[in-house]
Structure formats: C-alpha cells, structure tokens
Amino acid sequence: MKELTCIVVGGGFAGIHAMKAIQKAHRAIGGEQKLNLILLDQQSHHVRKVLLFRPAVSSSNITVPWEQLLPVDSVFIQGSVEQVEPKDKILLYTDFEGNQHWLAYDVLVMAIGSVARRLEAEHGGITLTGVSTASQIYDLWQDNMRRAAEEKSKEERQRLLTAAVAGAGIxxxxxxxxxxxxxRSEAGKYGIHPSEVNVHLINAQERLFLEGPSKVSQKLEQDLAECGVTVHHKRKALREEEGSLLLSDGDALPVGLTVWTLGLMPNPALRTMGLPLADNGxxxxxxxxxxxDADGVYAIGDNAYIVERVSGKVSQMTCKEAIPQAQRLGKIVAADLIGGEAPKHKAVMDAFTIGLGPGRGLLWTHKWGLDIIITGKLAYKIKCFTWDLASMLKS
Structure with a gap:
C-alpha cells in the first residue's frame, strides 16, 4: 500500500488545527493510502502565544505537551526548516542538536506563523516576545515591589511602582x-496601597482599537481606567534610560519597568526557504x-498571504483567522487528492474579544448593520473559551 506523507511545519494554532483537520478529512474520503502525519516544530511543546502576558504577571505555565494535542499515530520532529525544494518534494531541516536532514513529503503545510517585533537592547525595557522575556518582566516588577517597600524617597518609590506598556494593540x-x-494585587503583601501602583499604556494612534468604531475605543479606555491603566494617545515611546521612558513629545515618564508590545511580523525564516513571498514577507x-508552482504545498495562518476574491480583504494575523483556515484546509487537501472540488477561502466575521484582567473583558462584533458590545464577566468567559479553543483545550 502506497503511503501518503503529510508534513505540517509549525505547531502554533494553525498548525495543530491543520493536523487534526487533515487526518479527519483523509478518513472521510476513505483514502486507501496510509497517512503519515508529521509535525515539525522548533519547540518541544506547544506555546499558547496569545497568553504571553500570563508568565509576565504570574507563575502560570502557558505550554502544552505535544502528546496532549496531536492526533493519534502522528509523529513529532523537533527542528526548523531551512529550505524547501518543491520540484523534488523534499525539505531540509535542522534538528535540535544542529544536524541537518532531508525529508520527503507528498503534502506540505507551512504554518510557522509570526513572531513578535523586537527592539534592539539600546532602547531599554523588555520586549514581550516569548516565555523567557515574560519571566524577566515578572521578576523585575516583583523586585521593584520589594525595593519600593523599603525605599525612603517618595519619588523613587513612585518610580519603582510605575510600569509602562509601549504599544497599544490588543x-x-x-x-x-x-x-x-x-x-495592585501584590501590593498589600509589601505594605503598599494599591493606589500607589501606576501602569501607563503608550498609544501612537489617535485612539485605541482602530479595528472597531470609536465608541468601542471609548468603552475600552474607560474599562482600562477602572483597571488602573492610564492611556496616552498620539505619543510614541522612544527608549527607556536611567529610569525614565522618553516619549516623542519630549516628555519623560519615570518608570521602574517598560514592556514593549510592538505587534507581529511574518516569521523571517520564510525568507530563506525558497517559497514565493509577498512584499510583506x-x-x-x-x-x-x-x-x-509548488505541487502539494499549502500555507495558512499568519505566514500566508490570502486574499478573498469577493471582498478583496487580506487575511489578518490572528488566531480567529488561522483556525477556520486550518479546518478548511483539511477539506482542500482531501479534495486535491481525489480530484474533487476544493472549498475556497472565506473571510471571517468582524469580531474581537479583549481580556482586561481576571473576570473582565470586552467583545465587539458588527452584525446585521449593528455594533454589538458585550463587557464584563461574560465577555471574559467568551475570551477564555476562545483562548482554550485556539490551543485545542476545548472542542
């Protein structure tokens, strides 16, 4: 019996959902070929990227073992792809020990996603790019708390209890x-009143949440204020030095911690693999x-440049886009294997959920010509459900 080897590169949200969808669709068509389903990823576990803030504020674990997520009979290989040769249907990867290997495929799914933009060290602060930097953030503000509890200078105490987040995307x-x-929750442990803690959010735009209408932005800013966050609009953070965050208007905020959250960019590893790329990578x-011009090669998720024919909309780099794409991809791969009609990409509905700390959230969607806004505990429960769904902890 001829075997069908399908390799999924990248175990983020798109990748793990693609693994499940491809196996399900292959079974549905009753394929005679045995399916060899392989996940290739740099990490030894799945990282819940949408929860990177968690290890920055607590000792939470945001990783999930592959064996908990991958389909039965699938195989995991830890490594990173260096090159793809579509004509020969092979790829070159480097394993976690630094050794290189060629691997043959029949179907290849590129789902290595995006990476967080980072600043050079001279800008100061800590860029939230992964679990390790999140842990650095956690350790720093905890240390600042301890120091503030013993600090005699009012100004220095206030600086140690002040943090800034530069970059006001979701x-x-x-x-x-x-x-x-x-x-604020930790303050009491050190004899500090919660009101002494200040968190600033630096937003280079005119308002928050440009994806939605201004009334949602206003509600979001109001909820942030209730959380203890002061938002600064039309101001860009430049660098942190000597305990101050310098801003584009010439002001300087005394801070004990600066966290940079600068959004996402397509994984730069794509640029050396030999696949056709759009200008944005x-x-x-x-x-x-x-x-x-690459038979059997597909791409979904953050690393794919997808345009819906009807609306002309380009897919966004969000898990809400990646998961439906992965589910659709299973049917596409199955249809291509049997020469059937494959479903086409369809843009997702405008809907966003934003977490605002434990038990608080905001949901906005535009449906039937109406802006629907849900806030509070219900919005937070919906947000938690989507977080878990993205990492396949909910079915």
Missing part, C-alpha cells in the same frame, strides 16, 4: 490590564491556500 491592552491587576497562496 496584546498591549491585555498586557497593561493584567499587569495593573497583578501589581508572507507566503503567496491562491484561494485554496495552494502555493503557486
């Missing part, structure tokens, strides 16, 4: 809210996620 908003909650695909 990750910045969620990080600022969680940081304010965590620092994402892999070019058609409406069925097929990479042109």
């Amino acid at each position: 990750s910045g908003v969620e990080t600022a809210a969680e940081l304010a909650f965590a620092m 994402r892999v070019i695909v058609d409406e069925c996620y097929r990479v042109p």
Whole structure:
C-alpha cells in the first residue's frame, strides 16, 4: 500500500488545527493510502502565544505537551526548516542538536506563523516576545515591589511602582490590564496601597482599537481606567534610560519597568526557504491556500498571504483567522487528492474579544448593520473559551 506523507511545519494554532483537520478529512474520503502525519516544530511543546502576558504577571505555565494535542499515530520532529525544494518534494531541516536532514513529503503545510517585533537592547525595557522575556518582566516588577517597600524617597518609590506598556494593540491592552491587576494585587503583601501602583499604556494612534468604531475605543479606555491603566494617545515611546521612558513629545515618564508590545511580523525564516513571498514577507497562496508552482504545498495562518476574491480583504494575523483556515484546509487537501472540488477561502466575521484582567473583558462584533458590545464577566468567559479553543483545550 502506497503511503501518503503529510508534513505540517509549525505547531502554533494553525498548525495543530491543520493536523487534526487533515487526518479527519483523509478518513472521510476513505483514502486507501496510509497517512503519515508529521509535525515539525522548533519547540518541544506547544506555546499558547496569545497568553504571553500570563508568565509576565504570574507563575502560570502557558505550554502544552505535544502528546496532549496531536492526533493519534502522528509523529513529532523537533527542528526548523531551512529550505524547501518543491520540484523534488523534499525539505531540509535542522534538528535540535544542529544536524541537518532531508525529508520527503507528498503534502506540505507551512504554518510557522509570526513572531513578535523586537527592539534592539539600546532602547531599554523588555520586549514581550516569548516565555523567557515574560519571566524577566515578572521578576523585575516583583523586585521593584520589594525595593519600593523599603525605599525612603517618595519619588523613587513612585518610580519603582510605575510600569509602562509601549504599544497599544490588543496584546498591549491585555498586557497593561493584567499587569495593573497583578501589581495592585501584590501590593498589600509589601505594605503598599494599591493606589500607589501606576501602569501607563503608550498609544501612537489617535485612539485605541482602530479595528472597531470609536465608541468601542471609548468603552475600552474607560474599562482600562477602572483597571488602573492610564492611556496616552498620539505619543510614541522612544527608549527607556536611567529610569525614565522618553516619549516623542519630549516628555519623560519615570518608570521602574517598560514592556514593549510592538505587534507581529511574518516569521523571517520564510525568507530563506525558497517559497514565493509577498512584499510583506508572507507566503503567496491562491484561494485554496495552494502555493503557486509548488505541487502539494499549502500555507495558512499568519505566514500566508490570502486574499478573498469577493471582498478583496487580506487575511489578518490572528488566531480567529488561522483556525477556520486550518479546518478548511483539511477539506482542500482531501479534495486535491481525489480530484474533487476544493472549498475556497472565506473571510471571517468582524469580531474581537479583549481580556482586561481576571473576570473582565470586552467583545465587539458588527452584525446585521449593528455594533454589538458585550463587557464584563461574560465577555471574559467568551475570551477564555476562545483562548482554550485556539490551543485545542476545548472542542
């Protein structure tokens, strides 16, 4: 019996959902070929990227073992792809020990996603890019708390109890809210009144949440204020030095901690793999996620440049886009194997959920010509459900 080898590169949200969808679709078509399903990822576990703020504010673990997520009979290989040769249907990867290997495939799914933008060290502060930097943030504000409890100078005490989050996208908003909650919750342990803790959110734009209408932005800012976060609009953070965060308008905020949350960029590793890329560094695909002139190669998620034919909308780099794409991809791969009609990409509905610390959230969607806004505990429960769904902890 001929075997079918399918390799999924990247075990983020798109990758793990693609593994499940491909196996399910292959079973549905009753394929005679045995499916060899392989996940190739740099990490020894799945990282819940949307929760990177968690280890920055607590000792939470945001990793999940592969064996808890991957389909039965699938194989995990720890390594990183260096090169793809579509004509020969092989790829070159480097394993975790630094050894290189060639691996043959019949179907290849590129889902290595995006990475957080980072600043050079001379800008100061800590860029929230992964679990290790999140842990550095946690250790620093905890140390600042201990120092503040013993500090005699009022000005220095206030500086140590002040944090700034530079970058006000959704990750910045969620990080600022969680940081304010965590620092205020910990304050009492050191004999510090919670009101002494200050968290600033630096927003270069005119308002928060440009993806939605201004009334949602206003509600979001009001909720952040209740969390203990002060928002600064139309001001850009430049660098932190000597205990101050310098801003584009010439002001300087005395801070004990600066966290940079600068958004996402397509994984730069794509640039050396030999696949066709758009100007923004994402892999070019058609409406069925097929990479042109690369038989059997597909791309989904943050690393894929997908345009919906009807609306002309380009897919966003969010898990809410990646998961439906992965589910659709399973049917596409199955259809291509049997020569059937493959489903085409469809843009997702405008809907966003934002966490604002434990028990608080905001949900906005535009449906039937109406702006629907849900706040508070219900919005937070919905947000937690989507976080868990993204990492396949909910079915």
